[in-house]
Amino acid sequence: MEQSVSSILDTYQRDPTQLMDILIDIQSEAGYISDQAIEQAALGLNISKADVEQTRSFYHFFSKKPRGKYSIYLNTSVVACMMGRDTVARTFEHETGIPFNSVTRDGLIGLFETSCIGMSDQEPAAIINDRIFPNLTPFRAKELIRDIKAGKTMDELIVEGFGDGQNSNKDIRAIINNNIRKIGPVLSPDYKPGKVIREILPKMTPGQVIDEVKNSNLRGRGGAGFPTGMKWELCRQTESSEKYIFCNADEGEPGTFKDRVILTERPKLLLEGMVIAAYATGASHGILYMRHEYKYLKKYLENLIQGAHKRKFLGKDIAGIKGFDFDIRIQLGAGSYVCGEESALIESAEGKRGEPRDRPPFPVEKGYLNQPTVVNNVETFCAAVKVLLNGGNWYRSFGTKDSTGTKVLSISGDCRNPGIYEVEWGFSVNDMCEMAGADDLQAVQVGGPSGSLIGPGDFDRILCYADLSTGGSLILFNHTRDLLQDVVLNFTSFFIDESCGSCSTCRIMPVLLRNKLNKILNARGMNSDIVDMVNWAKVLKASRCGLGQTAANPIVSSILNFKHLYDQRIRGGTHYDMGFDLNRAIQEAGTATGRFPLME
């Protein structure tokens, strides 16, 4: 390993800002990142051991101990659980003879849990050695373990054939399906890659590009909805010789998978959008930050980037515009939802822990390596291409007044047609449910865990920034679902798992809230618990980033819209109950001292 760590360091020119790539390579080569490797990396990069160690310890897919020749990561998302994840998990445990979070004694198989992997339309899904296995059943789980034990290779494990569209491309070869259910003006296949770069940019000044984007009223598609033209302009106005364009393809919000489909089916559109942003802002480097879960797309995208260089869509003097140089590299994450937050994304791309920065300064002033940086969502870049192609006025003809254009939605859960839908803003939730083939719904989660859980009474509300704003995820629940147990508890745990831990509010409060929720679920709850939860949740607003600020949303929005579900489980007549159970509390000591079962 010593040899290979050294050559990995060389691959990245011993550049400490490339620490993520270095650790990803070590992890995938050795199956873990040993203390010795840490030491060697620190020495080779001329940084402290603690710097390397803290990056290793932050990310879910880095490990100190071997994770097995075949590491199985079964995701724990709400939709996975709805689609039978637990029986699949039990089968994996039964067939391997080990519980989750451990490795078989022979080191062959490791079983691990992970947060949503962006496959909500084909759950339950697992990652095995960087490849995705969707639509798992207990039968399939059994088969997989049998085949692994029989010594089959990763390629031989795949029996379902490859998915639709580019999923079967020789550089991807994934079992995944796109499930594109509705295409609109942005994702339309009627698109000639490079046309904007070659024919339109040379005729426009950067200022005109920004004006056109402003005129379109395009707002960020990553969730926060910041006006894109203004973001580009702010970056343009910041003086600096180096500027950066980041594409945020971290897509970690549970229930969201539209960026994965765009990366698979419209990657050239995305790359073109980044080039446009570079032209508008004066940036010369682009970084496509992609979540580790989508590593299976890396080779495919890298080849496309190379192809773009060959066709002069990237590189020097692009489209013959003197001095317009731009290149793009891919940065992989390593399993962390908070890295989707733009400043955490930047930290991570610098090789550090993905902890959000204090703002201001905003990335447009001081971003990557402290240089002005634009961070946009995958879909935002795609929309920008169409804006330049057809004009801002054309774009504004879609959607509503404050929310122009279209939104690509990821719809999953209890419906006949889960998948992605590009719709104009202004669609009602009802329309969406009908379109996805869902009836008799109990609730819809709009905008992932950080959004809101709404009931049928709100289904006539419309999707737009002013009403139901969404990064694109809609999860549908029918009446068989236990919303508190299956949804709210799961989402709350998700935030607890994914908090970076910097803010005491975000580190602690969600845990306290989950304890309360569990108390209610265990039939020990009182009315005051509900009141406490709503009041206590307010302190989370003091958190540094959106994760902490929204971590109580599952609880608070379900209390707001589904109060009766709480009331049903509340014990009346008691004024105080912390859920303390003396019998349970003495169990451990009784066993340790050999006093039980005397107490029975």
Added chain:
Amino acid sequence: MQKPVIATTSLAGCFGCHMSLLDIDERILELAELVEFDKSPFNDIKNFTRQCDIGLIEGGCCLDENVHVLEAFRKNCRILVAVGECAIMGGLPAMRNGIPIKECLDEAYLNGPTVRNTNEMKIMPNDDELPILLDRVYPCHEVVKIDFFLPGCPPNAELIWNALNALINNSEMDLPYEVFKYD
């Protein structure tokens, strides 16, 4: 008017909080004028003899016995005050909370330096008469309802004194910054 009745106890505490109450010095005489004491280590009354007005609790719950005492206090006192860090948060004893009980007991009775060579028969005390450890140390409010909390380790004597005065006289508590400033 009948004098208010106070009860006090030390659960999983170090008696520092009780000592702090004694730090009110000569005002202890004043206190004795103002109130009567029922169950308390101050007078060595072991069991409640009547309904009390105020219960002062030092320490959290680390044993089943602590839980029984605390519950008795809740039953017999109109107002319960958690006095000090241990009662409020578990305090120093709660440092064991991250360690499995078995490991704690093994260290205390079998493997620790003072027992390693003396406990030859490897006996782990387990008589039914002995109180039994809880899985972790619980702050008082996780077991019964606590009405007021006085922070500090121990709380400043003035803080306890002011709080008692406020409770006894049903008045606003005098809470100058100095009495709860700790650094």
